[in-house]
Amino acid sequence: MKTISSFQKLVYEATKKIPRGRVSTYFQIAKYIGNEKACRAVGNALNKNPFAPKVPCHRVVSSSGSLSGYAFGKEKKITLLKKEGVMVINNKVEDFKNKLFKIKE
């Protein structure tokens, strides 16, 4: 039992909302939660990721489209993204802004 807080719950919710072939940013999730400044906290929450397979943390990238990191290895993240239709080049998402999914809608 992880005893997660509302914050993390929202993080996972937002992350799960990200459709396949689409990517989002920690910042976007942070805003969805209500604290755009909590971008680090978001990453931390995803890092623990008690819902690993349920939460597609690999669809979450940095504001510049860089993969930044991944609990299972960024290389794995790239592979998953490419398999979902997201072209990843040089550890960065191609057409990032075009594939960017805005959760707060």
Place this chain on the structure above:
DNA sequence: ATAAGGGCACCGC
């Protein structure tokens, strides 16, 4: 309660 860490974002050079 305090200290440190973590998958960030922004600003300046």
Place this chain on the structure above:
DNA sequence: CGCGGTGCCCTTA
């Protein structure tokens, strides 16, 4: 465009 420094937030020990 890349690097370094800074600020905010959350979790765990």
